[in-house]
Amino acid sequence: xxxxxxxxxxxxxxxxxxxxxxxxxxxxxxxxxxxxxxxxxxxxxxxxxxxxxxxxxxxxxxxxxxxxxxxxxxxxxxxxxxxxxxxxxxxxxxxxxxxxxxxxxxxxxxxxxxxxxxxxxxxxxxxxxxxxxxxxxxxxxxxxxxxxxxxxxxxxxxxxxxxxxxxxxxxxxxxxxxxxxxxxxxxxxxxxxxxxxxxxxxxxxxxxxxxxxxxxxxxxxxxxxxxxxxxxxxxxxxxxxxxxxxxxxxxxxxxxxxxxxxxxxxxxxxxxxxxxxxxxxxxxxxxxxxxxxxxxxxxxxxxxxxxxxxxxxxxxxxxxxxxxxxxxxxxxxxxxxxxxxxxxxxxxxxxxxxxxxxxxxxxxxxxxxxxxxxxxxxxxxxxxxxxxxxxxxxxxxxxxxxxxxxxxxxxxxxxxxxxxxxxxxxxxxxxxxxxxxxxxxxxxxxxxxxxxxxxxxxxxxxxxxxxxxxxxxxxxx
Amino acid sequence: xxxxxxxxxxxxxxxxxxxxxxxxxxxxxxxxxxxxxxxxxxxxxxxxxxxxxxxxxxxxxxxxxxxxxxxxxxxxxxxxxxxxxxxxxxxxxxxxxxxxxxxxxxxxxxxxxxxxxxxxxxxxxxxxxxxxxxxxxxxxxxxxxxxxxxxxxxxxxxxxxxxxxxxxxxxxxxxxxxxxxxxxxxxxxxxxxxxxxxxxxxxxxxxxxxxxxxxxxxxxxxxxxxxxxxxxxxxxxxxxxxxxxxxxxxxxxxxxxxxxxxxxxxxxxxxxxxxxxxxxxxxxxxxxxxxxxxxxxxxxxxxxxxxxxxxxxxxxxxxxxxxxxxxxxxxxxxxxxxxxxxxxxxxxxxxxxxxxxxxxxxxxxxxxxxxxxxxxxxxxxxxxxxxxxxxxxxxxxxxxxxxxxxxxxxxxxxxxxxxxxxxxxxxxxxxxxxxxxxxx
Numbered sequence: 001x002x003x004x005x006x007x008x009x010x011x012x013x014x015x016x017x018x019x020x021x022x023x024x025x026x027x028x029x030x031x032x033x034x035x036x037x038x039x040x041x042x043x044x045x046x047x048x049x050x051x052x053x054x055x056x057x058x059x060x061x062x063x064x065x066x067x068x069x070x071x072x073x074x075x076x077x078x079x080x081x082x083x084x085x086x087x088x089x090x091x092x093x094x095x096x097x098x099x100x101x102x103x104x105x106x107x108x109x110x111x112x113x114x115x116x117x118x119x120x121x122x123x124x125x126x127x128x129x130x131x132x133x134x135x136x137x138x139x140x141x142x143x144x145x146x147x148x149x150x151x152x153x154x155x156x157x158x159x160x161x162x163x164x165x166x167x168x169x170x171x172x173x174x175x176x177x178x179x180x181x182x183x184x185x186x187x188x189x190x191x192x193x194x195x196x197x198x199x200x201x202x203x204x205x206x207x208x209x210x211x212x213x214x215x216x217x218x219x220x221x222x223x224x225x226x227x228x229x230x231x232x233x234x235x236x237x238x239x240x241x242x243x244x245x246x247x248x249x250x251x252x253x254x255x256x257x258x259x260x261x262x263x264x265x266x267x268x269x270x271x272x273x274x275x276x277x278x279x280x281x282x283x284x285x286x287x288x289x290x291x292x293x294x295x296x297x298x299x300x301x302x303x304x305x306x307x308x309x310x311x312x313x314x315x316x317x318x319x320x321x322x323x324x325x326x327x328x329x330x331x332x333x334x335x336x337x338x339x340x341x342x343x344x345x346x347x348x349x350x351x352x353x354x355x356x357x358x359x360x361x362x363x364x365x366x367x368x369x370x371x372x373x374x375x376x377x378x379x380x381x382x383x384x385x386x387x388x389x390x391x392x393x394x395x396x397x398x399x400x401x402x403x404x405x406x407x408x409x410x411x412x413x414x415x416x417x418x419x420x421x422x423x424x425x426x427x428x429x430x431x432x433x434x435x436x437x438x439x440x441x442x443x444x445x446x447x448x449x450x451x452x453x454x455x456x457x458x459x460x461x462x463x464x465x466x467x468x469x470x471x472x473x474x475x476x477x
Numbered sequence: 478x479x480x481x482x483x484x485x486x487x488x489x490x491x492x493x494x495x496x497x498x499x500x501x502x503x504x505x506x507x508x509x510x511x512x513x514x515x516x517x518x519x520x521x522x523x524x525x526x527x528x529x530x531x532x533x534x535x536x537x538x539x540x541x542x543x544x545x546x547x548x549x550x551x552x553x554x555x556x557x558x559x560x561x562x563x564x565x566x567x568x569x570x571x572x573x574x575x576x577x578x579x580x581x582x583x584x585x586x587x588x589x590x591x592x593x594x595x596x597x598x599x600x601x602x603x604x605x606x607x608x609x610x611x612x613x614x615x616x617x618x619x620x621x622x623x624x625x626x627x628x629x630x631x632x633x634x635x636x637x638x639x640x641x642x643x644x645x646x647x648x649x650x651x652x653x654x655x656x657x658x659x660x661x662x663x664x665x666x667x668x669x670x671x672x673x674x675x676x677x678x679x680x681x682x683x684x685x686x687x688x689x690x691x692x693x694x695x696x697x698x699x700x701x702x703x704x705x706x707x708x709x710x711x712x713x714x715x716x717x718x719x720x721x722x723x724x725x726x727x728x729x730x731x732x733x734x735x736x737x738x739x740x741x742x743x744x745x746x747x748x749x750x751x752x753x754x755x756x757x758x759x760x761x762x763x764x765x766x767x768x769x770x771x772x773x774x775x776x777x778x779x780x781x782x783x784x785x786x787x788x789x790x791x792x793x794x795x796x797x798x799x800x801x802x803x804x805x806x807x808x809x810x811x812x813x814x815x816x817x818x819x820x821x822x823x824x825x826x827x828x829x830x831x832x833x834x835x836x837x838x839x840x841x842x843x844x845x846x847x848x849x850x851x852x853x854x855x856x857x858x859x860x861x862x863x864x865x866x867x868x869x870x871x872x873x874x875x876x877x878x879x880x881x882x883x884x885x886x887x888x889x890x891x892x893x894x895x896x897x898x899x900x901x902x903x904x905x906x907x908x909x910x911x912x913x914x915x916x917x
Contacts, residue, residue: 038572041541042543048545063526067547071525071549086518086521091515120570141724183838184837261614386835388843390866391830397917419835449895453510454894
């Protein structure tokens, strides 16, 4: 099929400065058991291609699921029309872009392929874990699920590039909701944050087969826990909340397209200004943030982005100082700021934009015990359940499923409805301890929304346990 | 497109074997998207997409699959045949589904849109002209949206709509901006010019020296777009029966403690006056309306077929998410022109942004003000306000602290384009609210 497609592309390629075809073939399966009842399996197959034209300084795209000569010709005609129509009206003179010339193939990890395990066995596993969540009459909702996606992409260009990549994504999920009158509390397996590339083997790596009893016990415990107190105290974040903090208040503000203003009508702008790169103190000396495509199992590892740029590891923030932004080729050219290979599209029907890929907070030197022992009065929060931040990515408020108070170096009472708020520009400067490799977890999110037209993106994050000093913490009603 | 789908559905139906039932859905669009930044074009393009799903049922077992279509009849018949064969092979391996429910009454409907869309070239020219000398950023989308349902029992439903939506902001500087939308079915040059002029006028107010207020409680006016953001949070599990029965609803206190909103608050799923299809993927037809909150009291929930079967109640045409597609909230008695006067002194909020629950069982919601937010003194706009974070419960905002709802309501088509262009909409009034809590 790929050879036919490449041949058709060459047939329909218009006479323009540059033309590319980006083909995406994605197959998804969602298997779930809710309240011990198997749910119908959901399968989806999406296949299509986008043709992009750069010509005379303009750009345009045409995207179609009709992968025939006439379908691709239509897409090429649309792309050429838009490029010609908008030449001289574009945010960038696209003649300045020098598309990379690459021939490469990449395949992500998958030791035990999804399709080698029968549907019956998948249901049996999910039924077993689902039943283990129902430990008490007060558990009123419980669910176990796995979402698998297999994706192939082919990128070919008029200048001779050819990049084929193949990925297998896994998103396991466990959830238990407990209720007592007007109190409802939910615990999950890290939201949907325990997502990685791989096959069925990844389930053991994230504790899917062992987590259910604790998730249920946590939900029950929260029912009788007091409300989280309102006070300033040290905040200890587990990796499954630290990644959300990184995502919202480091990742998004560093996206070059936000800084350039592309997202101002929708996802928002950034408090980070171009002149801050190279000198701005984003956080304390302990803050090291990387764009890291080198962990194959991480959710958004790839070899090349959707504009053909090679993915290489870079420090974005090093010892607290802002070094580099999150922007692909065109954003780097428009802004003059160094970026990374992160021009990515959600599928064949949306154009690539600047997205986070793997954005990690690098580990420090403290064990979890040493971190807790080092806190006089604080709170340990885990698993995000609420996220809200202003359009400049500054004033944030986040909530977690679970929290425990820390008193004189010891974990004490469980509290419910834990929330905290702060301002990105100062929050990271209060980072006072960073966990070591033993606290470091490779996680991610399958649902990052951005862009016009809107796009949902898979993003990888890894983080250790972190401690922030004197944070505004509060609870519910 | 309708004929194309019906012929494909007929072809699939001919392939159905004795004892089988097929539920077939179709979703397609042909869209033009032009993205703008700083009054220049960022990314323009065209997208043609078509998707088919088949739910193949034999007794209590069923399997559903969804696939992209090519748009070419011969290719798509082969894809549909392959899909059907794959589903048939899967059926013995899937468990029986105790909550399977589909419509066995044949109820065919059609809602045909008429294309009066502007020429894309002319629309682009008008938008570029509007941006001259200004900083315009946003997205223009236009084209046809098509949805169909068919089953092997003979039911056929069709929906088509041809619309455009320009969702844009004029920026002054940093986060000082006025957000506007111009959506419809036929481009009206005069109407667009009025929208542009109105936005430009508001922008001039943003040029005044900004005012900063400390966190605390303030009287506010929530314009319809702001109130729509707030009520959209209630739609997140608030109106679905499954969430109610599993105590996951943010309106839990209405069930468990008898909490009420203001008697002025009535909310409904108003399919009759919306722009979404009136059918869903199991073949059920949506009633013209479902009253969700009536005079402040919880009344009905949206019930999907699966939930209906699980709890032994009747479905009311809801999809699996059990959230409204055509949300409608009654207006009040405050003339819109008097909203600032009724506010008197406080904060005039045009848009809210990035809302989430800070205490879900208490229906407490946090979020930000965004775009044009003004400080009002003695009924007159005095100064723009820096963005503020709020944290408030629905029981206070739409209950004890609700002062007035405007008589006029605004119809707002959903501009979202995740995977496909949305056909959802909201129709709401504005609201004057007392003691609205800002926290940061």
